[in-house]
Amino acid sequence: MSAVVTSPAFKANAKAALADTELQKALALVEVNFIVRRRAAADQLPEFEALRDEARDIKDHALAHLDLYLEEYEKRVVAHGGHVHFAVDAEEARRIVLDVCRRLGAKTVTKGKTMIGEEIGINSFLEANGVVPIETDLGEYLIQLRGELPSHIIAPAVHLTKAQVAADFRRCHADLPRDRDLTEPTTLAAEARTVLRQKFLAADVGITGANFLIAETGSSVIVTNEGNGDLTQTLPKAHIVLASIDKVVPTLEDLSQLLRVLARSATGQEASVYTTVSTGPRRADDPDGPNEYHVVILDNGRSNMLGGQFRDILRCIRCGACMNHCPVYSAVGGHAYGWVYPGPMGAVMTPALVGIDKTGHLPNASTFCGRCEEVCPVRIPLPKMLRHWREREFERRLSPATVRAGLRFWAFFARHPRLYGLATLVFARSLAWFGRRRGRFRFLPFARGWTRHRDFPAPMGSTFQAQWRSRRRSS
Amino acid sequence: MVESKKRVGLFVTCLVDLIRPSVGFAAAKLIEDAGFMVEVPRQTCCGQPAFNSGDRATARALAEQVIAAFEGFDYVVAPSGSCGGQLKIHYPELFRDDPDWLARADAFAAKTYELVSFLVDVAGVTHVDATFEGTATYHDACSGLRELGVRVQPRRLLGTVQGLTMKEMADSEVCCGFGGTFATKYPDISATIVAKKAANVVATGADMVIAGDLGCLMNMAGKLSRDGKTIEVRHVAEVLAGMSDLPAIGAPPRERTP
Numbered sequence: 001m002s003a004v005v006t007s008p009a010f011k012a013n014a015k016a017a018l019a020d021t022e023l024q025k026a027l028a029l030v031e032v033n034f035i036v037r038r039r040a041a042a043d044q045l046p047e048f049e050a051l052r053d054e055a056r057d058i059k060d061h062a063l064a065h066l067d068l069y070l071e072e073y074e075k076r077v078v079a080h081g082g083h084v085h086f087a088v089d090a091e092e093a094r095r096i097v098l099d100v101c102r103r104l105g106a107k108t109v110t111k112g113k114t115m116i117g118e119e120i121g122i123n124s125f126l127e128a129n130g131v132v133p134i135e136t137d138l139g140e141y142l143i144q145l146r147g148e149l150p151s152h153i154i155a156p157a158v159h160l161t162k163a164q165v166a167a168d169f170r171r172c173h174a175d176l177p178r179d180r181d182l183t184e185p186t187t188l189a190a191e192a193r194t195v196l197r198q199k200f201l202a203a204d205v206g207i208t209g210a211n212f213l214i215a216e217t218g219s220s221v222i223v224t225n226e227g228n229g230d231l232t233q234t235l236p237k238a239h240i241v242l243a244s245i246d247k248v249v250p251t252l253e254d255l256s257q258l259l260r261v262l263a264r265s266a267t268g269q270e271a272s273v274y275t276t277v278s279t280g281p282r283r284a285d286d287p288d289g290p291n292e293y294h295v296v297i298l299d300n301g302r303s304n305m306l307g308g309q310f311r312d313i314l315r316c317i318r319c320g321a322c323m324n325h326c327p328v329y330s331a332v333g334g335h336a337y338g339w340v341y342p343g344p345m346g347a348v349m350t351p352a353l354v355g356i357d358k359t360g361h362l363p364n365a366s367t368f369c370g371r372c373e374e375v376c377p378v379r380i381p382l383p384k385m386l387r388h389w390r391e392r393e394f395e396r397r398l399s400p401a402t403v404r405a406g407l408r409f410w411a412f413f414a415r416h417p418r419l420y421g422l423a424t425l426v427f428a429r430s431l432a433w434f435g436r437r438r439g440r441f442r443f444l445p446f447a448r449g450w451t452r453h454r455d456f457p458a459p460m461g462s463t464f465q466a467q468w469r470s471r472r473r474s475s
Numbered sequence: 476m477v478e479s480k481k482r483v484g485l486f487v488t489c490l491v492d493l494i495r496p497s498v499g500f501a502a503a504k505l506i507e508d509a510g511f512m513v514e515v516p517r518q519t520c521c522g523q524p525a526f527n528s529g530d531r532a533t534a535r536a537l538a539e540q541v542i543a544a545f546e547g548f549d550y551v552v553a554p555s556g557s558c559g560g561q562l563k564i565h566y567p568e569l570f571r572d573d574p575d576w577l578a579r580a581d582a583f584a585a586k587t588y589e590l591v592s593f594l595v596d597v598a599g600v601t602h603v604d605a606t607f608e609g610t611a612t613y614h615d616a617c618s619g620l621r622e623l624g625v626r627v628q629p630r631r632l633l634g635t636v637q638g639l640t641m642k643e644m645a646d647s648e649v650c651c652g653f654g655g656t657f658a659t660k661y662p663d664i665s666a667t668i669v670a671k672k673a674a675n676v677v678a679t680g681a682d683m684v685i686a687g688d689l690g691c692l693m694n695m696a697g698k699l700s701r702d703g704k705t706i707e708v709r710h711v712a713e714v715l716a717g718m719s720d721l722p723a724i725g726a727p728p729r730e731r732t733p
Binding site for chain 1: 654
């Protein structure tokens with residue numbers, strides 16, 4: 001029921017993405033909308049780098065004492081009249097959600113943005129069981145209309161252009177006048193708001209994600225820019241929070257520190273428009289709120305990561321800065337990665353959650369340029385962890401046989417310097433002879449991929465070491 | 476009596492050795508001009524291709540080979556931020572579970588530098604004796620920039636090349652799409668990334684693009700020449716050493732005048 005993993009087809013996905021002109025138009029805006037704004041926000045805050053250190057330390061501390069904080073969190077939620085459900089895997093999490101919906105006789109469920117919801121494939125599961133899920137985040141709503149996965153963790157529909165959105169609205173909002181004007185982003189947003197407003201009121205259950213869970217108060221926290229999360233969680237009879245074990249932090253003070261780096265890293269905002277802290281169901285004197293408050297805390301393999309090489313990725317606060325700054329993500333977009341989490345954080349997370357045997361391309365499709373680590377608000381060493389996945393792949397002999405054979409061949413020479421000197425001399429000289437006229441090759445049989453797109457500069461002649469030694473001998 | 480000069484072991488890098496020896500000679504000249512003695516012990520590769528392919532055993536074996544070959548020098552200098560990063564940052568990582576080798580790797584890392592940062596930060600070079608009439612733009616190769624902090628040093632020295640005007644390109648710190656084996660494993664994606672880089676280079680109107688890593692230079696040169704652009708592509712060492720009269724990377728050899 002979880003989303004189909006198309007990561008094995010990464011190369012084909014990427015090829016299609018590179019040829020998709022609408023997608024390339026949409027991706028070009030990522031630069032303007034995210035990179036420039038993040039830089040400006042960071043530059044305006046002298047203590048930004050120090051805040052990143054603190055954010056890293058807060059998450060590290062929480063992960064080091066995760067059992068303690070999860071227990072504390074659960075105790076607080078229960079004290080406020082809420083329920084905590086620990087789910088080992090996606091199936092258990094889906095079952096818990098469906099049970100609540102069934103017990104309440106829910107027909108429709110409104111949803112705020114939740115990546116855990118995507119991870120467990122909650123929408124298709126609910127639909128298959130007669131409950132209609134309605135996404136209320138504009139981006140999520142758009143991809144629900146299109147039957148797609150999010151292509152970005154904070155901007156799920158970043159791969160779409162305005163024209164595509166307008167076309168989808170004409171197709172899906174068939175009862176509205178055909179000739180209405182849908183050229184302005186504001187008109188599109190207004191139309192979505194009108195359509196969604198009716199759904200909010202009719203929903204029996206509201207599902208949101210959680211950016212953070214606060215142990216000292218038993219609260220769940222969401223940050224949004226549309227306010228849809230608040231309507232989703234206050235209007236229906238029950239509010240279900242979908243979270244994962246790595247979301248818990250000790251205190252509200254910690255939360256306020258993390259929020260200072262989150263929005264700045266994500267959108268360049270000082271703070272998101274809405275930061276909503278929910279603690280338990282509606283109390284007797286509350287003017288509104290749900291009658292039931294449930295938190296589903298998903299593990300899905302994360303506890304196995306706690307003691308190992310991939311622990312640091314659990315610090316991730318889902319800002320999306322790593323993908324915004326990734327040259328590979330900027331070229332192919334999020335869908336090419338073939339599952340829920342794209343970009344550098346996805347290339348580390350996805351193999352852990354669905355298996356390196358299916359996702360080997362993801363950690364390999366990186367130039368190791370290091371820009372992701374440079375901007376990560378919690379300083380996750382992303383390139384290092386991508387390399388660790390490559391090591392796992394190599395150890396388990398999952399990397400392609402041609403790559404392994406090539407490495408063995410090269411390594412043999414590299415480990416025998418005299419032989420290497422001779423072999424490279426012959427190679428450099430012959431290649432230089434063939435390329436002596438043009439100084440470059442338009443085609444090389446052993447570097448077809450390279451020469452398909454660019455020339456290969458010809459060697460100058462003898463190797464440096466051969467020349468150096470003969471010069472030193474003669475001097 | 477002549478004061479004994481400190482000895483620098485030049486780690487020339489496998490790409491320079493094979494494709495562009497002039498970068499090695501330029502590096503040697505610059506280091507010698509700065510008052511050091513340069514030697515070139517027999518060498519192959521730093522092992523980064525193995526390290527980044529997940530083959531730690533081979534990476535480690537090659538690291539041991541390099542450390543053993545260069546242990547006797549006062550400094551180890553490489554005309555590459557990528558190989559320099561491998562030697563200085565990643566070698567110690569490879570020996571984390573082996574205290575004896577870790578000590579050797581740490582000592583090796585401590586005296587290892589990327590060429591231009593060595594010249595500026597260690598040797599205190601403030602200007603060079605070189606000329607190039609024209610405009611150039613500088614690409615910050617990723618490993619040098621992010622692992623070794625190479626950013627102002629090359630710009631400072633290039634600023635002293637006579638006749639040379641430097642012009643910054645947009646996104647000079649964004650990857651060119653080379654990424655070692657990435658360029659051959661994912662050629663289509665790599666090509667898209669280098670196309671953006673080439674467009675930024677072309678937009679400056681510069682006569683030449685300069686960088687400190689031969690891999691990136693070959694990638695950019697290959698793209699620019701495929702697109703019919705005549706912008707010269709050169710290693711920073713060649714420009715600083717006054718060797719800009721050589722054919723640029725990927726350019727045809729000059730006709731010999733009789």
